[in-house]
Amino acid sequence: MFNADLALSVTMTAISTIISVVMLPVNLLIYSKLTFNDDVLAVIDWTSLFVALSVVIGAIVLGLFCSAKIHSFKFNVFANRLGNIAGIALVIFSATMSNTGGGDARIWNRDWKFYVGVSLPCVGGLLVSNVLTTALKLKKPERVTVAIECCYQNVGIATSVALTMFDGNNLAEAMGVPLYYGILEAVILGVYCLVCWKCNWTKAPSNAPICHVITTSYEVFVIEKKDLESVEVTLCTSDENDETLAENGDTIFSYFQMSDVNDLLGLHGKKESSGMVEEEELYQRSIAHFQG
Numbered sequence: 001m002f003n004a005d006l007a008l009s010v011t012m013t014a015i016s017t018i019i020s021v022v023m024l025p026v027n028l029l030i031y032s033k034l035t036f037n038d039d040v041l042a043v044i045d046w047t048s049l050f051v052a053l054s055v056v057i058g059a060i061v062l063g064l065f066c067s068a069k070i071h072s073f074k075f076n077v078f079a080n081r082l083g084n085i086a087g088i089a090l091v092i093f094s095a096t097m098s099n100t101g102g103g104d105a106r107i108w109n110r111d112w113k114f115y116v117g118v119s120l121p122c123v124g125g126l127l128v129s130n131v132l133t134t135a136l137k138l139k140k141p142e143r144v145t146v147a148i149e150c151c152y153q154n155v156g157i158a159t160s161v162a163l164t165m166f167d168g169n170n171l172a173e174a175m176g177v178p179l180y181y182g183i184l185e186a187v188i189l190g191v192y193c194l195v196c197w198k199c200n201w202t203k204a205p206s207n208a209p210i211c212h213v214i215t216t217s218y219e220v221f222v223i224e225k226k227d228l229e230s231v232e233v234t235l236c237t238s239d240e241n242d243e244t245l246a247e248n249g250d251t252i253f254s255y256f257q258m259s260d261v262n263d264l265l266g267l268h269g270k271k272e273s274s275g276m277v278e279e280e281e282l283y284q285r286s287i288a289h290f291q292g
Contacts, residue, residue, distance in 0.1 A: 001214050002144070002197055010064070049161060056154065073223075118184070122188055129151070133147070144192075151188065203218045
């Protein structure tokens with residue numbers, strides 16, 4: 001939404017999700033034995049757990065496959081917006097499930113240790129990631145991406161795990177963790193992204209209206225604009241001898257021709273435009289005219 005490095009974000013999400021296939025069961029074994037008796041391990045629906053992980057991994061693979069096979073910038077923009085809608089729906093679902101119990105199970109009736117303990121990974125991850133990425137001299141959009149990926153955890157997996165492990169009041173209490181963490185990370189990272197955007201750490205212009213920044217994928221815009229402006233340089237295919245050679249056979253000069261890449265791609269299926277480039281240029285002209 002705030003136009004950091006999208007490709008790096010997808011890569012980090014894919015790697016962390018694949019690693020979670022091993023690390024999540026290991027963490028469940030460790031914390032379950034420390035918190036409950038050994039009987040809780042016997043009631044865990046491991047099949048449902050791995051199905052939940054498979055769904056997440058499958059979604060990533062399907063998204064990458066569609067992006068590679070569907071030659072349309074319009075599809076890229078649509079998929080990005082659909083993902084944002086799915087994220088909002090997940091927050092609403094978690095909020096509903098976490099407040100189905102009564103008494104102390106409700107999110108606003110927890111002990112102070114709950115709020116502090118759940119918030120520490122988010123705050124600590126944000127601080128550590130910024131220190132490390134700055135020390136490693138990553139590009140500023142990459143620093144923002146790493147910070148977001150370290151803090152913005154997949155509450156969908158946590159929600160799936162809670163649904164498979166608990167029921168009743170225990171389920172409502174467990175669902176409060178991904179709900180509270182999801183709200184916390186949204187607020188903290190929202191402020192962080194706003195600051196980074198205004199400090200020109202993202203790919204969105206700092207002088208653009210916030211509503212325009214959130215609804216526009218500037219990474220897709222830049223790639224699509226480069227695609228429209230690209231040219232292909234090839235050897236001239238003329239019947240005449242367009243190449244002059246020296247006595248030793250080296251080329252002195254040769255004629256080349258330049259073609260629009262989109263014309264060449266048209267032979268194999270032109271990538272559909274999203275209309276974003278035209279809309280953005282029209283928007284910029286309108287802003288310039290208004291300011292003038």
